Amino acid sequence: MVKVDPVVGKYIHLTVQGIEYRVFYEESGQGIPMICMHSGGGDGMEWRALLNDPEIISKYHLIAPNLPYHGKSLPPESVEWWKQEYRLTRNFFIEFNLALSQALGLERPVYIGCYVGGHMALDLALEYPDDFRAVIAVGVAQRRGPATLDTFYHPSVSNHYRMVNGMYFSAPTNPQEYRREVSWCSMQCAAPTTKGDLYYYFVDHDLSGKTQLIDTMSCAVYMLTGDYDPTTTVEASLELAAQIKGSKFTEMKGMSHAGMAENPPVFKKYLMPILNEIAEKSKSN
Amino acid sequence: MGVCFIEPKNAGSLRDELNADPELKIAARYMTKDVCIEAGSTKCIVKFRDGVVTQIKSENAFADPWDFAIRGSVDSWEKFLQRIPPRFYDGILGGMIRGNFRLEGDTIGAFTHFWAVTRMLDIFREQQNK
Numbered sequence: 336m337v338k339v340d341p342v343v344g345k346y347i348h349l350t351v352q353g354i355e356y357r358v359f360y361e362e363s364g365q366g367i368p369m370i371c372m373h374s375g376g377g378d379g380m381e382w383r384a385l386l387n388d389p390e391i392i393s394k395y396h397l398i399a400p401n402l403p404y405h406g407k408s409l410p411p412e413s414v415e416w417w418k419q420e421y422r423l424t425r426n427f428f429i430e431f432n433l434a435l436s437q438a439l440g441l442e443r444p445v446y447i448g449c450y451v452g453g454h455m456a457l458d459l460a461l462e463y464p465d466d467f468r469a470v471i472a473v474g475v476a477q478r479r480g481p482a483t484l485d486t487f488y489h490p491s492v493s494n495h496y497r498m499v500n501g502m503y504f505s506a507p508t509n510p511q512e513y514r515r516e517v518s519w520c521s522m523q524c525a526a527p528t529t530k531g532d533l534y535y536y537f538v539d540h541d542l543s544g545k546t547q548l549i550d551t552m553s554c555a556v557y558m559l560t561g562d563y564d565p566t567t568t569v570e571a572s573l574e575l576a577a578q579i580k581g582s583k584f585t586e587m588k589g590m591s592h593a594g595m596a597e598n599p600p601v602f603k604k605y606l607m608p609i610l611n612e613i614a615e616k617s618k619s620n
Numbered sequence: 621m622g623v624c625f626i627e628p629k630n631a632g633s634l635r636d637e638l639n640a641d642p643e644l645k646i647a648a649r650y651m652t653k654d655v656c657i658e659a660g661s662t663k664c665i666v667k668f669r670d671g672v673v674t675q676i677k678s679e680n681a682f683a684d685p686w687d688f689a690i691r692g693s694v695d696s697w698e699k700f701l702q703r704i705p706p707r708f709y710d711g712i713l714g715g716m717i718r719g720n721f722r723l724e725g726d727t728i729g730a731f732t733h734f735w736a737v738t739r740m741l742d743i744f745r746e747q748q749n750k
Contacts (some may be wrong), residue, residue, distance in 0.1 A: 491728050495647070495735035503711030503738060507704055565709045565714030592713075 344407075347468035349434045352404075352427055354414060358435070359407035360400040364392025367468075367617055368444035370432060370454030371399040374593060375423075375536050376497060376529030377488070377520055378406030381449065384599030386612045391603070394614055395445075400435055402428075404528045409441070421531035425539040429462060430453050436466065445613055447471040449595060450567070451532050454540040459555065461545055464553035468620075469613045471606070473594050474564055476571040477508075477546065477578070482537040488530035497521045497529060506563035507603075518591045534589045542575070551581030557609045558582060561590030583609075623697045624748045625658045631676040633666070634747060638666075638673045641743055645671065647737035653729055654738065656686035660694040666740065668733075688725035690737070696720045700741070701748040711739060 342363045349358050361379050363386045371382040377400035386397050401408040402423070410416040432455065436444055446467050448456045456472035484494050501521030505514040521529075549556060556579055560572040569586050577585035587594055587605050592601040638644055643678050646672040655666045664678035665686050677684060690712060691705070699709035700721075708718040713734075715721040723730055730737060 486731050489728060489731075492731045493733075495733065496731045499711075499713060499738050503713050507710045519677070563710060563714075565708050565711070565717045577689040 340387055341392060342383070346407075347435075349431070349438055349577050351430050351434050354411050355492055356403040356411050357409060358400055358451065360398055361386060361598055362396065362398045362515070363387070364394075365395045366394045366396055368396045368398065368439075368441040369437075369597075370435065370441070370444050370446045370448075370450035371397055372432070372446065372455060373399070373401070373405070373534035374449040374453075375451030376500075376524040377449075378402075378408075378523065380406070380523075381517075381593065381596045383596075384605075385595055385606075386481075388599075388603065390607075392612065395610065398435070398439065398441070398444075402431065402532075404531070405524060421527045423451070423532045423535040423539075425458060425535055428535060429458055432459060433463065433466060441564065444466040445469045445471065447473070449463040449473040450475075450592065451536045455534060457542060457549065457575075458540065460540070460551075460554045461549050464550050467554050468617065469555035469557065471559065471609055473559050474561065475558055475575060475593060476567045477575045478541040478543055479537040479589060482533065483581050484530045484533050486536065488526040491577070494522050494526075497524065497526075504564070504566070505597035506561060507590050508563075508589040508593040509591075509598040513599070517596045520596065534568065546578035547580070549579045549582070553577065555613065556582040558584045559594060559605055559609075560584070561587045561589055561592065561594055563589070563591035566592060585609075621698050622690065623694060624635075625657060625664050625676065625744050626659050626662045626678055627749075628657075630745050630747070634744065635673050635676050637642075637743055637747055639737065642707060644736060644739045644743065645689075647739045648672075648733065651733045651736050653688070653726075653733060654684070654686040655730075655740075656689035656725070657688055658691040659697045663665045668736070671736075677709055687723065688723060688727060688730040690721055690723055690730075690741075692721040703745070703749045712741060 501518035
């Protein structure tokens with residue numbers, strides 16, 4: 336018997352900051368809409384396990400886009416992108432998510448994101464709490480601080496660097512096949528894109544002095560961080576959670592930087608109570 | 621507990637293990653570098669020539685040149701070499717971010733061959749726990 340995934344891939348044309356982008360996304364399931372945003376230097380394939388999980392897609396309509404310049408979302412035709420350095424900015428990222436939600440007619444979707452995508456969760460909760468019923472931020476901190484990004488896009492540094500980033504930002508306790516898959520996914524992203532994504536991650540995302548403005552009564556905030564993650568420590572996430580009244584933080588044991596991909600069954604164990612809680616709240620609203 | 625790659629008596633067998641590893645054969649292709657690994661006050665130099673480890677030198681290596689060095693305390697390496705290392709000692713990159721290891725010298729060269737470097741260290745971990 337032929338095995339076919341319930342996942343469907345589509346293209347949608349979105350105009351963000353005056354530029355039209357042809358955006359690829361995958362979707363599956365039915366029920367509460369949930370945008371699943373990939374990490375920096377990644378793409379929607381990181382979410383394949385969730386998109387195929389019968390329990391999750393029986394309650395949730397998952398949408399996993401590729402940001403422009405990632406995966407099958409090519410650079411825009413109307414821009415001479417080769418004459419400028421790619422940079423993911425906070426404003427673009429916010430507007431992209433709003434445009435996607437609006438174009439697909441999503442009704443106050445849940446937003447879940449990992450790392451670069453995870454940091455966006457809190458920016459959305461801060462700026463657009465009425466547009467999202469809940470956000471789930473995987474591996475987040477208040478701000479990142481300085482970092483050297485040049486090694487991500489340097490003519491003398493091979494793709495092996497991004498491969499190792501993927502492999503060793505997954506916990507050693509996790510199955511080899513998943514760790515290698517994370518590594519493979521990391522290698523797919525164009526070098527300038529990986530570097531440009533990290534501009535948002537390290538520079539443009541900064542919740543300093545704003546955390547107390549996040550209204551979790553309007554938009555519920557959940558946070559998940561792996562204990563093995565060297566880039567966002569559990570301690571950093573706990574510090575952030577303590578500043579956001581009403582937010583809920585869970586430490587993921589034996590997980591690192593790419594939870595949903597490095598060990599999907601364990602990630603699901605931590606995610607399901609959150610999804611069930613959101614579903615219950617959605618029934619009563 | 622000790623650090624296997626520093627012991628001169630292990631040099632020959634570790635070299636053979638590295639050269640026999642199918643993943644390292646692919647990862648180290650085109651690699652010609654001398655990699656210094658320092659544990660506290662001791663060190664060894666792993667010499668790669670066109671992807672083949674020609675020597676692991678841990679005796680009288682004090683004056684030998686190297687391209688890049690990975691430095692950590694004996695305690696850091698002992699944690700790194702555990703079968704399941706504790707957090708922030710499981711990978712050299714994460715360990716550097718958390719300040720448990722340092723990379724010095726030709727860092728761009730190190731990142732270019734980072735797959736080979738990390739696979740080499742994983743093989744050391746496997747040998748440490750045999």
